[in-house]
Amino acid sequence: MTIRVLDPTNEAKPAAGEEAPRLISLRGTTVGFISNGKEGAKEYFNHLGRMLETEYGVAKVVHRIKSNYSAPADKHIVDEIRSWHAVVTGIGD
Amino acid sequence: MQQLSSRSYEVDDLMSAQELYHSNGWTDGLPVVPPTESAVRACLERAGLPPDHVIGVESVREQPITAEKLAINAVMAGCLPMHFPVVLAAWSAMVKEEFLLHGTTSSTGGCAVLVIINGPIRKEIGASGGFNALGNSDRATACIGRAIRLGLINILDVRPGGIDRSTLGHPGKFSYCIAEDEEDTTWTPLGQMRGIPPGVSSVTVMASMGPRQLMNEWTHEPEEILETFAAEMRASQRHYSIYGGNQIVVIPKQLRDILQKAGWSKADIGRFLHERARIKRKEWADVGKGAVVRDRGESIYTALDSPESCLVVAAGGPAGGFGAVIAPWMGHKTKAVTVPIGAKYVKREEA
Numbered sequence: 542m543t544i545r546v547l548d549p550t551n552e553a554k555p556a557a558g559e560e561a562p563r564l565i566s567l568r569g570t571t572v573g574f575i576s577n578g579k580e581g582a583k584e585y586f587n588h589l590g591r592m593l594e595t596e597y598g599v600a601k602v603v604h605r606i607k608s609n610y611s612a613p614a615d616k617h618i619v620d621e622i623r624s625w626h627a628v629v630t631g632i633g634d
Numbered sequence: 635m636q637q638l639s640s641r642s643y644e645v646d647d648l649m650s651a652q653e654l655y656h657s658n659g660w661t662d663g664l665p666v667v668p669p670t671e672s673a674v675r676a677c678l679e680r681a682g683l684p685p686d687h688v689i690g691v692e693s694v695r696e697q698p699i700t701a702e703k704l705a706i707n708a709v710m711a712g713c714l715p716m717h718f719p720v721v722l723a724a725w726s727a728m729v730k731e732e733f734l735l736h737g738t739t740s741s742t743g744g745c746a747v748l749v750i751i752n753g754p755i756r757k758e759i760g761a762s763g764g765f766n767a768l769g770n771s772d773r774a775t776a777c778i779g780r781a782i783r784l785g786l787i788n789i790l791d792v793r794p795g796g797i798d799r800s801t802l803g804h805p806g807k808f809s810y811c812i813a814e815d816e817e818d819t820t821w822t823p824l825g826q827m828r829g830i831p832p833g834v835s836s837v838t839v840m841a842s843m844g845p846r847q848l849m850n851e852w853t854h855e856p857e858e859i860l861e862t863f864a865a866e867m868r869a870s871q872r873h874y875s876i877y878g879g880n881q882i883v884v885i886p887k888q889l890r891d892i893l894q895k896a897g898w899s900k901a902d903i904g905r906f907l908h909e910r911a912r913i914k915r916k917e918w919a920d921v922g923k924g925a926v927v928r929d930r931g932e933s934i935y936t937a938l939d940s941p942e943s944c945l946v947v948a949a950g951g952p953a954g955g956f957g958a959v960i961a962p963w964m965g966h967k968t969k970a971v972t973v974p975i976g977a978k979y980v981k982r983e984e985a
Contacts, residue, residue, distance in 0.1 A: 546651055546668045548641040549660050549706045549788040551697055580926075611737025611967055613694055 690729025753835030877965025886950030
Protein backbone atom coordinates (compact mmCIF):
# COMPACT_ATOMS: atom_id res chain seq x y z
CA MET A 542 0.00 0.00 0.00
CA THR A 543 1.38 3.39 -0.94
CA ILE A 544 1.64 6.37 1.39
CA ARG A 545 0.88 9.97 0.43
CA VAL A 546 3.14 12.41 2.27
CA LEU A 547 3.44 16.18 2.36
CA ASP A 548 6.13 18.70 1.41
CA PRO A 549 7.58 20.32 4.56
CA THR A 550 9.21 23.28 2.82
CA ASN A 551 7.99 26.83 2.46
CA GLU A 552 6.35 26.77 -0.94
CA ALA A 553 5.09 30.36 -0.60
CA LYS A 554 8.18 32.19 -1.76
CA PRO A 555 8.22 35.98 -1.36
CA ALA A 556 8.21 38.14 -4.49
CA ALA A 557 11.68 38.73 -5.88
CA GLY A 558 13.06 42.27 -5.65
CA GLU A 559 13.56 44.43 -8.71
CA GLU A 560 17.09 44.54 -10.07
CA ALA A 561 18.70 47.99 -10.14
CA PRO A 562 19.93 49.28 -13.53
CA ARG A 563 23.46 48.04 -14.29
CA LEU A 564 26.27 50.62 -14.51
CA ILE A 565 28.24 50.87 -17.75
CA SER A 566 31.20 52.45 -15.97
CA LEU A 567 32.22 53.25 -12.41
CA ARG A 568 34.01 56.45 -13.45
CA GLY A 569 32.71 59.50 -11.58
CA THR A 570 30.24 57.50 -9.49
CA THR A 571 29.54 57.31 -5.78
CA VAL A 572 29.90 53.83 -4.32
CA GLY A 573 28.69 52.91 -0.85
CA PHE A 574 30.01 50.10 1.33
CA ILE A 575 27.79 48.62 4.04
CA SER A 576 29.85 46.73 6.57
CA ASN A 577 28.52 44.36 9.21
CA GLY A 578 31.00 46.02 11.58
CA LYS A 579 33.19 43.02 12.26
CA GLU A 580 36.96 43.28 12.45
CA GLY A 581 37.51 41.43 9.20
CA ALA A 582 35.30 43.75 7.17
CA LYS A 583 36.98 47.02 8.09
CA GLU A 584 40.35 46.74 6.36
CA TYR A 585 38.97 44.72 3.46
CA PHE A 586 36.32 47.31 2.57
CA ASN A 587 38.79 50.18 3.06
CA HIS A 588 41.16 48.47 0.63
CA LEU A 589 38.42 47.83 -1.92
CA GLY A 590 37.33 51.47 -1.64
CA ARG A 591 40.84 52.72 -2.35
CA MET A 592 41.07 50.37 -5.35
CA LEU A 593 37.81 51.69 -6.76
CA GLU A 594 39.06 55.26 -6.48
CA THR A 595 42.56 54.75 -7.86
CA GLU A 596 41.97 52.06 -10.48
CA TYR A 597 38.36 52.56 -11.56
CA GLY A 598 37.90 56.33 -11.26
CA VAL A 599 35.18 56.24 -8.62
CA ALA A 600 34.58 59.83 -7.48
CA LYS A 601 33.41 59.13 -3.95
CA VAL A 602 33.41 56.14 -1.61
CA VAL A 603 31.05 56.11 1.36
CA HIS A 604 31.50 53.68 4.26
CA ARG A 605 28.62 52.80 6.56
CA ILE A 606 28.51 50.28 9.40
CA LYS A 607 25.42 48.43 10.62
CA SER A 608 24.62 48.96 14.31
CA ASN A 609 24.01 45.21 14.79
CA TYR A 610 26.02 42.81 12.68
CA SER A 611 23.32 40.15 12.80
CA ALA A 612 20.35 42.34 11.94
CA PRO A 613 19.34 44.05 8.69
CA ALA A 614 20.96 47.40 7.90
CA ASP A 615 19.52 50.35 9.82
CA LYS A 616 16.78 52.30 8.05
CA HIS A 617 18.86 55.46 7.70
CA ILE A 618 21.54 53.46 5.86
CA VAL A 619 19.01 51.81 3.56
CA ASP A 620 17.48 55.23 2.82
CA GLU A 621 20.91 56.61 1.98
CA ILE A 622 21.48 53.94 -0.70
CA ARG A 623 19.26 55.94 -3.05
CA SER A 624 21.94 58.64 -3.25
CA TRP A 625 24.64 56.16 -4.36
CA HIS A 626 25.23 54.72 -7.83
CA ALA A 627 26.33 51.33 -6.50
CA VAL A 628 26.47 49.56 -3.18
CA VAL A 629 28.75 46.81 -1.90
CA THR A 630 27.85 44.72 1.09
CA GLY A 631 29.14 41.50 2.52
CA ILE A 632 30.22 39.66 5.60
CA GLY A 633 33.54 40.20 7.24
CA ASP A 634 34.13 37.73 10.02
CA MET B 635 -11.41 22.39 7.78
CA GLN B 636 -9.79 24.00 4.73
CA GLN B 637 -7.86 21.92 2.24
CA LEU B 638 -4.15 21.60 2.89
CA SER B 639 -2.11 23.47 0.31
CA SER B 640 1.19 21.58 0.48
CA ARG B 641 2.36 19.54 -2.47
CA SER B 642 2.04 15.80 -1.84
CA TYR B 643 4.07 12.81 -2.98
CA GLU B 644 3.11 9.16 -3.26
CA VAL B 645 5.70 6.71 -1.99
CA ASP B 646 5.71 2.93 -1.96
CA ASP B 647 6.43 2.34 1.69
CA LEU B 648 8.04 3.68 4.85
CA MET B 649 11.60 3.28 3.59
CA SER B 650 10.79 5.04 0.34
CA ALA B 651 9.40 7.91 2.38
CA GLN B 652 12.68 8.16 4.29
CA GLU B 653 14.66 8.34 1.06
CA LEU B 654 12.34 11.03 -0.33
CA TYR B 655 12.92 13.26 2.69
CA HIS B 656 16.64 12.58 2.98
CA SER B 657 17.35 13.05 -0.71
CA ASN B 658 15.60 16.43 -0.72
CA GLY B 659 17.49 17.68 2.34
CA TRP B 660 14.30 17.78 4.38
CA THR B 661 15.64 16.09 7.52
CA ASP B 662 18.20 16.60 10.26
CA GLY B 663 19.94 13.38 9.22
CA LEU B 664 17.73 11.13 11.33
CA PRO B 665 14.66 9.22 10.11
CA VAL B 666 11.36 11.09 10.16
CA VAL B 667 7.76 10.15 10.69
CA PRO B 668 6.05 10.42 7.27
CA PRO B 669 3.72 13.45 7.47
CA THR B 670 0.42 12.20 6.11
CA GLU B 671 -2.56 14.49 5.67
CA SER B 672 -4.47 12.82 8.50
CA ALA B 673 -1.59 13.23 10.97
CA VAL B 674 -1.11 16.88 10.01
CA ARG B 675 -4.84 17.59 10.26
CA ALA B 676 -4.91 16.06 13.73
CA CYS B 677 -2.28 18.56 14.89
CA LEU B 678 -4.14 21.51 13.37
CA GLU B 679 -7.43 20.40 14.90
CA ARG B 680 -5.81 20.07 18.31
CA ALA B 681 -4.60 23.68 18.04
CA GLY B 682 -7.87 24.91 16.55
CA LEU B 683 -6.14 26.60 13.65
CA PRO B 684 -6.80 26.61 9.90
CA PRO B 685 -3.87 25.42 7.77
CA ASP B 686 -3.19 28.87 6.29
CA HIS B 687 -3.01 30.62 9.66
CA VAL B 688 0.20 32.66 9.65
CA ILE B 689 2.01 32.33 12.98
CA GLY B 690 4.47 35.00 11.94
CA VAL B 691 6.79 36.21 9.22
CA GLU B 692 10.56 35.92 9.32
CA SER B 693 11.22 39.57 8.63
CA VAL B 694 14.63 39.56 6.94
CA ARG B 695 13.74 37.13 4.14
CA GLU B 696 9.99 37.80 4.36
CA GLN B 697 9.14 34.14 4.85
CA PRO B 698 5.63 33.45 6.15
CA ILE B 699 5.35 30.65 8.69
CA THR B 700 2.00 28.87 8.49
CA ALA B 701 0.35 26.46 10.88
CA GLU B 702 0.22 23.83 8.12
CA LYS B 703 3.98 23.83 7.55
CA LEU B 704 4.68 23.81 11.27
CA ALA B 705 2.33 20.84 11.69
CA ILE B 706 4.04 18.92 8.87
CA ASN B 707 7.42 19.43 10.46
CA ALA B 708 6.09 18.59 13.92
CA VAL B 709 4.70 15.27 12.68
CA MET B 710 8.05 14.52 11.00
CA ALA B 711 9.79 15.19 14.33
CA GLY B 712 7.59 12.62 16.06
CA CYS B 713 5.17 15.01 17.73
CA LEU B 714 1.70 13.91 18.75
CA PRO B 715 -1.17 16.38 18.35
CA MET B 716 -0.97 17.22 22.06
CA HIS B 717 2.61 18.43 21.58
CA PHE B 718 1.73 20.78 18.74
CA PRO B 719 0.43 23.76 20.79
CA VAL B 720 3.86 23.94 22.45
CA VAL B 721 5.57 24.03 19.05
CA LEU B 722 3.21 26.79 17.89
CA ALA B 723 3.82 28.86 20.99
CA ALA B 724 7.59 28.49 20.66
CA TRP B 725 7.44 29.74 17.07
CA SER B 726 5.19 32.65 18.04
CA ALA B 727 7.93 33.64 20.50
CA MET B 728 10.75 33.12 18.00
CA VAL B 729 9.24 35.56 15.49
CA LYS B 730 9.22 38.40 18.02
CA GLU B 731 11.62 41.13 16.93
CA GLU B 732 13.77 40.92 20.06
CA PHE B 733 14.57 37.25 19.42
CA LEU B 734 16.33 38.20 16.15
CA LEU B 735 15.36 34.98 14.38
CA HIS B 736 17.43 35.39 11.23
CA GLY B 737 20.59 36.44 13.05
CA THR B 738 20.40 33.72 15.66
CA THR B 739 19.77 30.93 13.17
CA SER B 740 22.24 32.00 10.47
CA SER B 741 25.20 33.10 12.61
CA THR B 742 28.60 31.43 12.59
CA GLY B 743 28.13 31.46 16.39
CA GLY B 744 26.23 28.20 16.17
CA CYS B 745 23.55 28.49 18.83
CA ALA B 746 20.32 26.51 19.04
CA VAL B 747 16.83 27.51 20.14
CA LEU B 748 16.27 26.30 23.68
CA VAL B 749 12.60 25.83 24.62
CA ILE B 750 11.63 25.78 28.31
CA ILE B 751 8.13 24.54 29.15
CA ASN B 752 6.22 25.66 32.24
CA GLY B 753 2.74 25.06 33.61
CA PRO B 754 0.13 22.32 33.64
CA ILE B 755 0.77 21.22 30.05
CA ARG B 756 4.03 19.60 31.18
CA LYS B 757 2.08 16.92 33.04
CA GLU B 758 -0.47 16.50 30.27
CA ILE B 759 2.17 15.75 27.64
CA GLY B 760 4.69 13.96 29.86
CA ALA B 761 7.44 16.56 29.67
CA SER B 762 9.88 15.75 32.43
CA GLY B 763 12.22 18.07 34.28
CA GLY B 764 13.83 15.26 36.26
CA PHE B 765 16.54 12.75 35.38
CA ASN B 766 18.71 13.71 32.41
CA ALA B 767 16.80 16.98 32.02
CA LEU B 768 19.24 18.43 29.49
CA GLY B 769 19.49 15.18 27.56
CA ASN B 770 17.05 12.58 26.32
CA SER B 771 14.66 12.79 29.24
CA ASP B 772 11.32 12.05 27.58
CA ARG B 773 9.34 11.83 24.36
CA ALA B 774 7.61 15.22 24.59
CA THR B 775 10.68 17.40 25.00
CA ALA B 776 12.68 15.34 22.49
CA CYS B 777 10.03 15.69 19.78
CA ILE B 778 9.12 19.33 20.47
CA GLY B 779 12.76 20.41 20.35
CA ARG B 780 13.28 18.47 17.13
CA ALA B 781 10.15 20.03 15.60
CA ILE B 782 11.70 23.47 16.09
CA ARG B 783 14.86 22.44 14.24
CA LEU B 784 13.04 20.68 11.39
CA GLY B 785 10.84 23.76 10.96
CA LEU B 786 13.91 25.97 10.73
CA ILE B 787 15.48 23.64 8.17
CA ASN B 788 12.45 23.25 5.97
CA ILE B 789 10.45 26.45 6.34
CA LEU B 790 13.32 28.93 6.60
CA ASP B 791 16.05 26.99 4.72
CA VAL B 792 18.27 26.97 7.81
CA ARG B 793 20.45 24.16 6.49
CA PRO B 794 24.16 23.79 7.28
CA GLY B 795 26.06 25.71 4.62
CA GLY B 796 22.85 27.37 3.44
CA ILE B 797 21.25 29.93 5.71
CA ASP B 798 22.86 28.18 8.69
CA ARG B 799 26.49 29.36 8.63
CA SER B 800 27.44 27.84 12.01
CA THR B 801 31.12 27.09 12.35
CA LEU B 802 30.55 24.31 14.89
CA GLY B 803 26.98 24.30 16.15
CA HIS B 804 26.26 22.01 19.10
CA PRO B 805 24.21 18.89 19.83
CA GLY B 806 21.23 20.99 20.95
CA LYS B 807 20.64 21.70 17.29
CA PHE B 808 18.99 18.28 17.02
CA SER B 809 16.62 19.01 19.88
CA TYR B 810 16.86 21.47 22.78
CA CYS B 811 13.82 21.49 25.02
CA ILE B 812 13.39 21.12 28.76
CA ALA B 813 10.56 21.29 31.25
CA GLU B 814 10.91 22.87 34.67
CA ASP B 815 10.45 20.56 37.67
CA GLU B 816 7.77 22.70 39.27
CA GLU B 817 6.59 20.01 41.68
CA ASP B 818 9.88 19.46 43.44
CA THR B 819 10.70 23.05 44.28
CA THR B 820 9.34 25.92 46.33
CA TRP B 821 10.48 28.42 43.71
CA THR B 822 8.16 30.37 41.43
CA PRO B 823 8.13 28.77 37.96
CA LEU B 824 10.08 30.56 35.24
CA GLY B 825 6.93 31.40 33.27
CA GLN B 826 5.44 33.23 36.24
CA MET B 827 8.73 34.99 36.93
CA ARG B 828 8.35 36.39 33.42
CA GLY B 829 4.76 37.58 33.72
CA ILE B 830 2.63 34.54 32.90
CA PRO B 831 -0.33 34.12 35.31
CA PRO B 832 -0.31 31.11 37.67
CA GLY B 833 -1.95 28.05 36.16
CA VAL B 834 -1.24 29.15 32.57
CA SER B 835 1.26 27.09 30.59
CA SER B 836 4.07 28.87 28.78
CA VAL B 837 7.21 28.49 26.76
CA THR B 838 10.37 30.52 27.03
CA VAL B 839 12.73 30.48 24.06
CA MET B 840 16.32 31.59 24.08
CA ALA B 841 19.03 31.45 21.42
CA SER B 842 21.39 29.34 23.44
CA MET B 843 24.85 27.91 23.41
CA GLY B 844 25.43 24.40 24.72
CA PRO B 845 25.00 23.75 28.45
CA ARG B 846 28.18 24.21 30.49
CA GLN B 847 28.01 21.76 33.35
CA LEU B 848 29.50 22.48 36.75
CA MET B 849 29.76 20.62 40.05
CA ASN B 850 29.88 21.61 43.69
CA GLU B 851 28.97 18.89 46.19
CA TRP B 852 31.24 20.06 48.97
CA THR B 853 29.37 22.86 50.69
CA HIS B 854 26.04 23.76 52.25
CA GLU B 855 26.64 27.49 51.94
CA PRO B 856 24.35 29.08 49.33
CA GLU B 857 26.91 31.74 48.44
CA GLU B 858 29.57 29.10 47.78
CA ILE B 859 27.26 27.15 45.50
CA LEU B 860 26.39 30.27 43.57
CA GLU B 861 30.04 31.29 43.32
CA THR B 862 30.55 28.18 41.20
CA PHE B 863 27.78 29.32 38.84
CA ALA B 864 29.26 32.83 38.74
CA ALA B 865 32.69 31.43 37.94
CA GLU B 866 31.25 29.47 35.04
CA MET B 867 29.65 32.64 33.66
CA ARG B 868 32.93 34.52 34.01
CA ALA B 869 34.76 31.72 32.23
CA SER B 870 32.29 31.94 29.37
CA GLN B 871 32.78 35.71 29.21
CA ARG B 872 36.54 35.21 28.92
CA HIS B 873 36.55 32.29 26.51
CA TYR B 874 33.42 32.90 24.45
CA SER B 875 31.62 36.25 24.55
CA ILE B 876 32.20 39.04 27.05
CA TYR B 877 28.81 40.65 26.42
CA GLY B 878 25.99 40.34 28.90
CA GLY B 879 22.44 39.25 28.24
CA ASN B 880 20.15 36.55 29.48
CA GLN B 881 21.75 33.50 31.11
CA ILE B 882 19.95 30.28 31.99
CA VAL B 883 20.91 28.68 35.28
CA VAL B 884 19.75 25.10 35.75
CA ILE B 885 19.75 24.06 39.39
CA PRO B 886 19.11 20.42 40.39
CA LYS B 887 17.36 19.27 43.52
CA GLN B 888 20.47 18.59 45.58
CA LEU B 889 21.69 22.15 45.16
CA ARG B 890 18.35 23.91 45.25
CA ASP B 891 17.37 22.15 48.48
CA ILE B 892 20.28 23.97 50.13
CA LEU B 893 19.36 27.30 48.56
CA GLN B 894 15.66 26.98 49.31
CA LYS B 895 16.24 25.90 52.91
CA ALA B 896 18.34 29.03 53.43
CA GLY B 897 15.52 31.17 52.01
CA TRP B 898 17.04 32.06 48.65
CA SER B 899 14.51 32.87 45.94
CA LYS B 900 15.12 32.96 42.19
CA ALA B 901 15.23 36.76 42.39
CA ASP B 902 17.91 36.54 45.12
CA ILE B 903 19.97 34.25 42.87
CA GLY B 904 19.64 36.69 39.98
CA ARG B 905 20.84 39.56 42.15
CA PHE B 906 23.80 37.57 43.46
CA LEU B 907 24.92 36.37 40.03
CA HIS B 908 24.49 39.80 38.46
CA GLU B 909 26.84 41.17 41.07
CA ARG B 910 29.41 38.35 40.97
CA ALA B 911 29.51 37.37 37.29
CA ARG B 912 31.43 40.22 35.73
CA ILE B 913 34.91 40.71 34.34
CA LYS B 914 37.18 43.52 33.21
CA ARG B 915 38.01 43.68 29.54
CA LYS B 916 41.71 43.38 30.31
CA GLU B 917 41.11 39.78 31.43
CA TRP B 918 40.87 38.94 27.74
CA ALA B 919 44.63 39.34 27.63
CA ASP B 920 44.93 36.33 29.98
CA VAL B 921 43.21 34.07 27.46
CA GLY B 922 44.89 35.08 24.24
CA LYS B 923 42.56 37.91 23.24
CA GLY B 924 44.83 40.81 24.13
CA ALA B 925 44.56 42.24 20.63
CA VAL B 926 41.02 43.45 21.25
CA VAL B 927 41.43 44.86 24.78
CA ARG B 928 42.60 48.22 23.34
CA ASP B 929 42.22 51.18 25.72
CA ARG B 930 39.21 49.74 27.49
CA GLY B 931 40.99 47.34 29.82
CA GLU B 932 39.28 48.68 32.95
CA SER B 933 35.78 48.52 31.46
CA ILE B 934 33.55 46.14 33.40
CA TYR B 935 31.23 43.73 31.63
CA THR B 936 28.48 41.87 33.46
CA ALA B 937 27.38 38.41 32.31
CA LEU B 938 23.77 39.39 33.02
CA ASP B 939 22.14 42.56 31.68
CA SER B 940 20.24 42.83 34.96
CA PRO B 941 19.30 40.55 37.86
CA GLU B 942 16.04 39.81 36.02
CA SER B 943 17.99 38.60 32.99
CA CYS B 944 18.93 35.49 34.96
CA LEU B 945 16.53 32.68 34.05
CA VAL B 946 16.67 30.20 36.92
CA VAL B 947 15.23 26.79 36.10
CA ALA B 948 14.65 23.98 38.60
CA ALA B 949 15.50 20.79 36.74
CA GLY B 950 17.57 17.64 36.97
CA GLY B 951 17.58 14.29 38.73
CA PRO B 952 17.20 14.03 42.52
CA ALA B 953 20.86 13.29 43.28
CA GLY B 954 24.05 15.05 42.29
CA GLY B 955 25.45 18.51 42.77
CA PHE B 956 25.64 19.19 39.06
CA GLY B 957 24.27 22.45 37.74
CA ALA B 958 24.51 24.12 34.37
CA VAL B 959 24.86 27.57 32.90
CA ILE B 960 23.55 28.15 29.41
CA ALA B 961 24.96 31.29 27.81
CA PRO B 962 23.11 33.35 25.23
CA TRP B 963 24.22 33.34 21.62
CA MET B 964 25.80 36.80 21.64
CA GLY B 965 25.00 38.81 24.74
CA HIS B 966 21.97 41.05 24.51
CA LYS B 967 21.77 41.03 20.70
CA THR B 968 19.03 38.46 21.24
CA LYS B 969 16.59 38.30 24.13
CA ALA B 970 14.74 35.39 25.71
CA VAL B 971 11.01 35.53 24.97
CA THR B 972 8.20 34.02 27.05
CA VAL B 973 4.65 33.48 25.75
CA PRO B 974 1.62 31.58 27.00
CA ILE B 975 0.68 28.33 25.28
CA GLY B 976 -2.70 28.00 23.64
CA ALA B 977 -4.59 28.54 20.42
CA LYS B 978 -6.37 31.52 21.94
CA TYR B 979 -3.10 33.35 22.34
CA VAL B 980 -2.04 32.67 18.75
CA LYS B 981 -5.35 33.93 17.40
CA ARG B 982 -5.19 37.07 19.49
CA GLU B 983 -1.75 37.78 18.09
CA GLU B 984 -3.18 37.69 14.59
CA ALA B 985 -5.87 40.18 15.49
